[in-house]
Amino acid sequence: MASTIKREQTLDKLFSTITFSAAFLVLAIIVSIFASLFKESLTAIETFGFFGFISSTAWDPVREVFGAATTLYGTLVTTLLALAMAIPVSLGIAIFLTELCPKFLKPIFSTAIELLAAIPSIIYGMWGLFTFAPLMVEYVEPLLQDLFGPIPIIGQLFTGVPLGIDILTTSIILSIMITPFIASIVRDTFNLTPVQLKESAYGIGATRWEVIKDVIIPYSKAGIFGSVIIAMGRALGETMAVAFVLGNKHAIATSLFDASATITVTLANEFTEADSDLYLSALFYLALILLGMNFLLLAIAKTFLARKKKV
Amino acid sequence: MTEIAKRKIVNTFALSLACAAAALGLFWLIFILADVLRHGIAFITPELFLNEAAPPGMEGGGLKHAFIGQLLITFFAVLIGIPLGILGGTYLAEYGRHHWLGRLISTLSDIMISVPSIVIGTFVYAIFVKPIGHFSGYAGALALAIIMIPVVLRTTEEMIALVPWEIREAAFALGAPYYKVILQVVYRGAATGIFTGILLAIARIAGETAPLLFTSFNNMFLTTNMNEPMPSLTVTIYQYAMGPYDDWHEMAWAASFVITLFILGLTILGRIIIRWKYKH
Numbered sequence: 146m147a148s149t150i151k152r153e154q155t156l157d158k159l160f161s162t163i164t165f166s167a168a169f170l171v172l173a174i175i176v177s178i179f180a181s182l183f184k185e186s187l188t189a190i191e192t193f194g195f196f197g198f199i200s201s202t203a204w205d206p207v208r209e210v211f212g213a214a215t216t217l218y219g220t221l222v223t224t225l226l227a228l229a230m231a232i233p234v235s236l237g238i239a240i241f242l243t244e245l246c247p248k249f250l251k252p253i254f255s256t257a258i259e260l261l262a263a264i265p266s267i268i269y270g271m272w273g274l275f276t277f278a279p280l281m282v283e284y285v286e287p288l289l290q291d292l293f294g295p296i297p298i299i300g301q302l303f304t305g306v307p308l309g310i311d312i313l314t315t316s317i318i319l320s321i322m323i324t325p326f327i328a329s330i331v332r333d334t335f336n337l338t339p340v341q342l343k344e345s346a347y348g349i350g351a352t353r354w355e356v357i358k359d360v361i362i363p364y365s366k367a368g369i370f371g372s373v374i375i376a377m378g379r380a381l382g383e384t385m386a387v388a389f390v391l392g393n394k395h396a397i398a399t400s401l402f403d404a405s406a407t408i409t410v411t412l413a414n415e416f417t418e419a420d421s422d423l424y425l426s427a428l429f430y431l432a433l434i435l436l437g438m439n440f441l442l443l444a445i446a447k448t449f450l451a452r453k454k455k456v
Numbered sequence: 457m458t459e460i461a462k463r464k465i466v467n468t469f470a471l472s473l474a475c476a477a478a479a480l481g482l483f484w485l486i487f488i489l490a491d492v493l494r495h496g497i498a499f500i501t502p503e504l505f506l507n508e509a510a511p512p513g514m515e516g517g518g519l520k521h522a523f524i525g526q527l528l529i530t531f532f533a534v535l536i537g538i539p540l541g542i543l544g545g546t547y548l549a550e551y552g553r554h555h556w557l558g559r560l561i562s563t564l565s566d567i568m569i570s571v572p573s574i575v576i577g578t579f580v581y582a583i584f585v586k587p588i589g590h591f592s593g594y595a596g597a598l599a600l601a602i603i604m605i606p607v608v609l610r611t612t613e614e615m616i617a618l619v620p621w622e623i624r625e626a627a628f629a630l631g632a633p634y635y636k637v638i639l640q641v642v643y644r645g646a647a648t649g650i651f652t653g654i655l656l657a658i659a660r661i662a663g664e665t666a667p668l669l670f671t672s673f674n675n676m677f678l679t680t681n682m683n684e685p686m687p688s689l690t691v692t693i694y695q696y697a698m699g700p701y702d703d704w705h706e707m708a709w710a711a712s713f714v715i716t717l718f719i720l721g722l723t724i725l726g727r728i729i730i731r732w733k734y735k736h
Contacts (some may be wrong), residue, residue, distance in 0.1 A: 169561070
């Protein structure tokens with residue numbers, strides 16, 4: 146009897162150690178990702194420094210001068226444009242799903258939005274390159290050029306020959322990709338709004354839109370903010386869809402119709418071609434910066450979403 | 457009266473915009489799916505699955521090498537990623553549920569799910585490809601496994617946490633040690649949920665391209681040697697789509713069609729299982 150108990154205790158200890166090791170592995174992986182990327186970028190860090198690297202627009206593999214400014218610029222511009230387009234649409238979808246959608250349609254519509262999130266980015270890339278970019282060239286971009294071109298200052302954004310492989314096309318595709326993420330998180334936070342709050346607003350004669358605008362949205366602020374940050378993280382790290390339609394051009398673009406490059410596209414296109422240690426190290430440095438930005442954003446989003454749950 | 461009329465107009469207008477946004481989302485989904493279907497289905501031929509790549513520009517090639525490579529890489533990724541994810545999730549939901557380290561790992565896993573997959577690719581390149589000196593199928597599988605682990609871990613944790621605590625107590629009362637309670641009672645209660653999590657994790661890695669670019673790399677030939685550069689469907693799609701030949705584009709579409717069908721099928725299956733589980 147005593148020996149059985151002893152054996153069971155040993156086995157239990159063993160199983161708990163095994164599960165702990167598996168969980169601890171996640172922590173170990175994260176630490177080693179940071180450590181190994183840092184180690185690999187060391188050559189570039191020593192050569193260019195931090196502020197020198199992120200402020201330099203040079204990217205010249207032949208002369209071995211590298212800077213992150215052009216790729217950071219491309220990454221941030223496409224991400225921010227995508228967010229600007231995705232946020233209103235996602236809020237609309239979330240409002241539709243929680244307040245307007247007939248009950249029998251809800252599961253179908255929710256699944257549809259989730260499928261949009263499940264489509265892999267390479268498919269967005271294929272579609273973007275072969276179907277969407279040609280449509281942009283043929284119809285949308287000339288139209289925008291005619292409309293806004295003559296206006297001073299704004300017109301600058303629409304100069305150049307529309308080729309479809311540019312910042313505008315990329316941002317639109319990115320916005321389609323991140324919309325389902327924002328929409329589904331915001332839908333969940335909208336659903337958390339207490340019914341009593343909504344009903345007291347209806348009770349004093351508010352219209353449905355007024356309830357949404359003055360009760361539901363203010364109540365869900367933290368959730369909306371958190372979801373936007375998560376979506377931003379996704380857009381920053383998106384690779385394949387962008388690789389198809391952005392053109393990988395290292396320059397500070399001034400027009401929406403210019404090709405550009407992001408950190409991810411640069412990595413995807415140049416990593417296997419890097420022929421010198423410094424070149425490869427500069428690419429690792431870019432990856433490290435991307436990882437750092439992403440981690441920071443997600444940590445912020447997590448605090449906001451966690452606060453929402455506590456209230 | 458006019459004030460009320462104005463508010464009603466604003467109300468109708470704003471709600472119509474919300475409906476329009478929903479319609480726009482649906483429009484993109486149908487547009488993209490219909491496009492992949494339209495382009496892809498015409499090129500689904502037996503040769504696609506039975507032939508290997510023909511020399512560039514020559515007719516009659518297939519993607520057999522890429523299908524086999526994709527299956528092998530995914531198989532090994534699943535082999536590494538799923539047991540580790542399930543065991544780790546078990547710790548978080550059981551032994552470590554009140555431990556600060558458990559909570560920290562849980563939060564970090566959530567963040568890790570959103571780490572750009574191309575960064576995982578550069579990481580595996582640094583720790584695996586560079587030391588051994590060449591690209592390999594194992595490196596690709598390792599990259600996909602790293603992407604999978606936090607996904608499986610978090611779903612397992614959540615599904616196990618749903619099993620009522622009283623059921624464990626009933627087993628404890630019979631004298632069962634904790635590990636037996638987990639293996640024979642908790643896992644049984646959470647099995648459907650964990651299985652769904654696995655399906656969704658496989659769907660997630662099936663479409664990954666970026667982490668494979670510099671780990672398993674690519675290859676135009678059929679190989680089953682995981683220690684060599686290995687072709688995958690997704691990297692092949694990228695290479696073929698960016699290439700100059702029309703038949704490459706056709707095969708890229710066909711491969712996109714197969715991958716999309718596979719992933720959407722898994723996703724829908726996962727949702728159906730969840731709904732069925734909640735009903736009963």
